[in-house]
Amino acid sequence: MNKAPAASKIRTPLLIAMAVFLVIVMPVLNVAGVIEDFTLNVWGKYLCYAIMAVSIDLLWGYTGLLCLGQALFFTLGGYMMGMHLMLMIGKLGSYNSDLPDFLVFLGHTKLPAIWQPFYSFPFAMLMVFLVPGILALIFGFLAFRSRIKGVYFSILTQALTYAAALLFFRNELLMGGNNGFTDFRTLLGANLREAPTQRILYIVSAILLVAVVAGCKWLTSTRFGLIQRAIRDSENRVLFSGYATANFKLFIFVLCAMIAAAAGALYVPQVGIINPGEMTTERSLEAVVWVALGGRGTLVGPVLGAVSVNALKSWATRAYPDMWLLILGGSFVLVVMFMPKGIIGIPAQVRALIAKMKNRGANSRQPVTTKQDAEVTEP
Amino acid sequence: MSCGSLIRKVLMVAGIGAFVFASQKAAAQEETVRSKIAAAIVMPDEEGRIAVVLDLKKNPSPEIVGWLDKWKEGLIFMYEAEDGSIVPVLMGDKIEGTRKIAIRKLSDDAPVVDGTGNQVGVTKFELDLADTSSSLRKAMREVSDLAALADPDVEKRIKAIENSSVGQRQDKLPGLLELQKIETNSKANKALEQAIAIINLRSDDKAKRLAAAEFLGNRGSLPAFDLLKTIALESKKSGDKEMEKAALLAVSRIEMHISRINAAGTLFRGVSSGSVLLVVAIGLAITFGLMGIINMAHGEFIAVGAYTTYVVQNVFASGLRLSPFGQSFEIPGLGLTGTGMSLYFVVALPLSFLVAALVGLLLERSVIQFLYRRPLESLLATWGVSLVMQQLFRLTFGPNNVQVSSPLWLSGNWTVNDVVFGWNRLFVIGFALLIIVATWLVLNKTSLGLLIRSVMQNRNMAACMGVRTERVNMLTFSFGCGLAGLAGAFLSQISNVGPSLGQNYIVDAFMTVVVGGVGNILGTVISALGIGMADQSLQQYLGNPVIGKILVLFGIILFLQWRPQGLFVTRSRSLD
Numbered sequence: 001m002n003k004a005p006a007a008s009k010i011r012t013p014l015l016i017a018m019a020v021f022l023v024i025v026m027p028v029l030n031v032a033g034v035i036e037d038f039t040l041n042v043w044g045k046y047l048c049y050a051i052m053a054v055s056i057d058l059l060w061g062y063t064g065l066l067c068l069g070q071a072l073f074f075t076l077g078g079y080m081m082g083m084h085l086m087l088m089i090g091k092l093g094s095y096n097s098d099l100p101d102f103l104v105f106l107g108h109t110k111l112p113a114i115w116q117p118f119y120s121f122p123f124a125m126l127m128v129f130l131v132p133g134i135l136a137l138i139f140g141f142l143a144f145r146s147r148i149k150g151v152y153f154s155i156l157t158q159a160l161t162y163a164a165a166l167l168f169f170r171n172e173l174l175m176g177g178n179n180g181f182t183d184f185r186t187l188l189g190a191n192l193r194e195a196p197t198q199r200i201l202y203i204v205s206a207i208l209l210v211a212v213v214a215g216c217k218w219l220t221s222t223r224f225g226l227i228q229r230a231i232r233d234s235e236n237r238v239l240f241s242g243y244a245t246a247n248f249k250l251f252i253f254v255l256c257a258m259i260a261a262a263a264g265a266l267y268v269p270q271v272g273i274i275n276p277g278e279m280t281t282e283r284s285l286e287a288v289v290w291v292a293l294g295g296r297g298t299l300v301g302p303v304l305g306a307v308s309v310n311a312l313k314s315w316a317t318r319a320y321p322d323m324w325l326l327i328l329g330g331s332f333v334l335v336v337m338f339m340p341k342g343i344i345g346i347p348a349q350v351r352a353l354i355a356k357m358k359n360r361g362a363n364s365r366q367p368v369t370t371k372q373d374a375e376v377t378e379p
Numbered sequence: 380m381s382c383g384s385l386i387r388k389v390l391m392v393a394g395i396g397a398f399v400f401a402s403q404k405a406a407a408q409e410e411t412v413r414s415k416i417a418a419a420i421v422m423p424d425e426e427g428r429i430a431v432v433l434d435l436k437k438n439p440s441p442e443i444v445g446w447l448d449k450w451k452e453g454l455i456f457m458y459e460a461e462d463g464s465i466v467p468v469l470m471g472d473k474i475e476g477t478r479k480i481a482i483r484k485l486s487d488d489a490p491v492v493d494g495t496g497n498q499v500g501v502t503k504f505e506l507d508l509a510d511t512s513s514s515l516r517k518a519m520r521e522v523s524d525l526a527a528l529a530d531p532d533v534e535k536r537i538k539a540i541e542n543s544s545v546g547q548r549q550d551k552l553p554g555l556l557e558l559q560k561i562e563t564n565s566k567a568n569k570a571l572e573q574a575i576a577i578i579n580l581r582s583d584d585k586a587k588r589l590a591a592a593e594f595l596g597n598r599g600s601l602p603a604f605d606l607l608k609t610i611a612l613e614s615k616k617s618g619d620k621e622m623e624k625a626a627l628l629a630v631s632r633i634e635m636h637i638s639r640i641n642a643a644g645t646l647f648r649g650v651s652s653g654s655v656l657l658v659v660a661i662g663l664a665i666t667f668g669l670m671g672i673i674n675m676a677h678g679e680f681i682a683v684g685a686y687t688t689y690v691v692q693n694v695f696a697s698g699l700r701l702s703p704f705g706q707s708f709e710i711p712g713l714g715l716t717g718t719g720m721s722l723y724f725v726v727a728l729p730l731s732f733l734v735a736a737l738v739g740l741l742l743e744r745s746v747i748q749f750l751y752r753r754p755l756e757s758l759l760a761t762w763g764v765s766l767v768m769q770q771l772f773r774l775t776f777g778p779n780n781v782q783v784s785s786p787l788w789l790s791g792n793w794t795v796n797d798v799v800f801g802w803n804r805l806f807v808i809g810f811a812l813l814i815i816v817a818t819w820l821v822l823n824k825t826s827l828g829l830l831i832r833s834v835m836q837n838r839n840m841a842a843c844m845g846v847r848t849e850r851v852n853m854l855t856f857s858f859g860c861g862l863a864g865l866a867g868a869f870l871s872q873i874s875n876v877g878p879s880l881g882q883n884y885i886v887d888a889f890m891t892v893v894v895g896g897v898g899n900i901l902g903t904v905i906s907a908l909g910i911g912m913a914d915q916s917l918q919q920y921l922g923n924p925v926i927g928k929i930l931v932l933f934g935i936i937l938f939l940q941w942r943p944q945g946l947f948v949t950r951s952r953s954l955d
Contacts, residue, residue, distance in 0.1 A: 066755050066758070139936070142936065142937070142940055143936075145940070146939060146940045146941075146943040147943060148939060148943055150754060150755065151673050151754050151755060151758060152893060152939075152943075154673075154755070154758060155673075155889045155890075155893055156893075156936060156939065158886060158889070159886055159889070159890055159932050159935065159936065160932070160936065162886045162932065163928075163929045163932035163933060166925050166928060166929050167925075167929050169925070170925055170926075281886070285675075285759075285762050288759060289759075289763075292759060322770070322773075322774060325766045325767065325769065325770035326766075326767050326770050326771075328763075328766060329762075329763040329764065329765070329766030329767035329770070330763065330767055331763075332759065332760070332762070332763030332766070333746060333760050333763040333764060333767075336750075336756050336759050336760040336763065337746065337749055337750070337760060340756070
């Protein structure tokens with residue numbers, strides 16, 4: 001049943017064209033004044049979401065691990081970046097203190113030791129990858145070692161996210177509690193509130209997205225990617241063939257946590273706020289919706305899904321605020337039931353349908369072979 | 380002697396004279412508490428007033444407390460009658476057609492009339508209050524305390540006994556000893572012994588002090604705890620070794636008693652919060668545990684039950700106006716009160732089960748039945764359903780919490796040996812027991828239960844034997860959803876009902892089922908009680924509910940390392 005991923009049908013030149021459009025054409029149009037600064041900023045946000053979606057797809061679509069904790073890793077990355085940005089505010093905060101406002105508010109007079117090294121940008125960047133990576137390593141090691149898989153893995157990651165969100169809502173953690181971090185000013189000396197800085201952040205997001213997609217495309221085409229898909233389709237067979245599936249899964253889990261964290265770190269300076277509300281399971285599930293809608297098991301699908309669902313959300317929450325959740329929930333149910341391959345899969349589904357009709361027209365007795373293909377075979 | 384003080388003295392004598400005269404007159408026309416207090420109020424001077432108030436001590440009755448309180452709170456007014464005499468009055472009803480308020484005499488509740496027999500009306504700020512001074516209030520408190528000790532209501536009397544020991548004043552002792560002679564209620568007697576001992580801690584007689592300390596220590600008296608600590612410190616300063624030792628011994632005994640109370644309280648709270656988990660998770664144990672359907676909308680089925688209870692309550696009361704999608708319609712109410720109203724829960728319980736089961740049936744037919752072989756997809760699809768349902772609640776019932784009144788008897792509590800058992804927590808435990816027994820009966824004693832178990836054990840084999848598995852699936856799923864509805868009806872009595880009610884419980888419910896071992900009701904029971912207990916003891920120990928909860932969640936993750944399939948493993952040879 002090992003079919004080639006649908007992504008291979010999208011030709012590489014098309015991908016390159018999309019990359020060029022996102023990385024070069026959009027910013028140029030912005031400089032020329034065709035695209036507004038606000039629109040570009042919103043797209044930067046979408047692209048960060050898209051990076052997270054690709055990480056979910058690599059886990060779910062390619063390895064069969066439905067992780068409901070990607071929002072946690074995304075937010076953790078964002079928090080690490082946020083800590084650096086908070087310190088860069090300096091004395092410009094409302095208390096005119098070197099400390100971040102919320103620490104002054106909590107009655108601190110000295111910067112806690114944990115915060116100290118975050119003055120350094122390289123250190124903060126390192127932490128963006130290390131903190132979520134190590135968390136994923138520990139959790140993944142424990143989970144995969146005891147062969148927790150399928151829905152159990154989903155439920156456990158959900159619990160992990162829930163616990164972490166509860167923790168981050170506390171003031172004692174010294175991470176801003178409820179309100180999180182906001183009111184950022186500068187990043188590497190550049191004013192975050194100016195259009196050129198935001199444009200550069202957009203370009204960096206676009207480049208990261210292209211790099212992640214390209215990297216994943218390469219990874220999934222290697223032998224490693226083959227084993228990955230084999231684990232998805234039948235883990236036991238892979239295990240019995242002598243592969244330590246737990247190690248493969250652990251590697252991919254940590255990698256995806258880091259990808260999501262990088263997206264989060266880019267997301268924060270563009271949106272200007274990070275709080276524990278981003279960390280909830282609903283966020284993770286929403287991101288899974290993007291992947292499902294766009295088409296999992298492909299690399300372009302998640303990007304398409306993330307951008308289109310979020311664009312739809314931006315429009316619908318303004319035009320029909322009451323209806324948005326009905327639209328999102330309803331479309332999700334429909335996609336899961338009738339479009340297991342998402343938007344990307346529509347042409348194939350239509351082709352299969354046409355073939356079926358033709359078949360029936362030609363010879364009604366011939367068994368329908370396409371039906372089995374359409375069924376997703378997953379443990 | 381100055382002229383002023385002479386005049387005061389004369390006035391005072393006249394006052395006492397008036398008092399004697401007034402009280403004789405009142406005695407002639409049957410002396411009531413009201414008339415005595417009225418007489419006290421019209422006393423021209425402070426000493427007179429205090430004397431009359433203290434005089435009430437001779438014949439303490441609970442009625443005194445109420446009237447003295449009214450006086451203290453400024454609800455008694457001074458009305459100057461046409462003949463110039465001052466009459467203490469109470470404000471009555473409004474007089475029809477005027478803006479004035481009728482007044483009634485304090486002494487005999489008769490309406491105040493003027494010379495022509497018309498009712499006298501006053502405006503609000505026309506009359507002066509009957510004032511009280513601080514020394515008068517002190518006398519009043521003394522009388523009130525004593526009168527409260529004579530209260531025929533045992534609860535109130537015990538309260539009064541407990542209050543009388545506050546401050547450890549020796550002058551309270553005779554009253555208490557007096558009461559001890561006639562008191563027959565055992566609870567009140569215990570309270571009396573304790574109050575007397577507490578006061579005796581400050582006795583001049585050292586032997587009494589020592590005896591009191593020992594008594595209080597043996598009793599494990601909570602109110603004496605801080606007092607004994609103070610006494611231990613004081614005795615240490617004054618070098619009274621014997622007293623210090625006795626006090627310290629008593630303190631350590633009370634501490635032991637306190638830790639026992641805390642342990643019992645934690646145990647009780649653990650069982651009750653475990654029961655909440657159990658009630659919430661039992662439906663999930665059926666749909667997830669037995670059927671393998673990850674129903675992320677389980678929480679919303681709980682909310683369906685809660686909202687059904689809300690609607691039933693309003694139908695019993697004055698009706699309900701709903702406006703989903705901008706279309707307003709009204710459900711008429713029965714307008715019941717009293718007993719009829721308090722029965723609404725009995726009706727709401729089966730209805731919430733039925734409504735939730737019906738919605739579950741709909742969901743199974745429309746979505747779930749296509750996803751039996753794709754558990755991950757069922758997780759996602761039901762999450763979509765949960766979003767839609769939450770939004771529908773918001774649109775129908777509004778985004779805020781709705782008011783579901785719980786019966787009064789749920790708010791009381793039951794104290795045994797200083798451990799407080801809240802009725803609502805006892806109700807929780809009883810309800811959980813009921814649900815477990817009912818579920819067990821359905822699964823093990825009915826033909827539906829037999830079919831359910833057979834399909835869950837081996838779907839193909841059951842189908843071969845002629846079991847209509849599709850139908851059994853449908854019924855099982857709606858049974859699980861119905862149980863969630865019951866949980867909702869139950870939660871509506873102890874927590875807020877709002878659109879996101881279910882979201883608060885869903886993670887806990889999943890954890891409970893996973894830890895218990897999928898497909899095993901007994902495992903769910905044990906894990907719910909275990910998680911509830913761990914949660915409450917950590918809360919008690921750390922004094923921080925959130926950190927406790929986080930620790931429990933991490934504990935569960937570690938537990939699954941040790942037993943990846945939960946407490947009870949359903950063994951099978953199949954390889955997932």
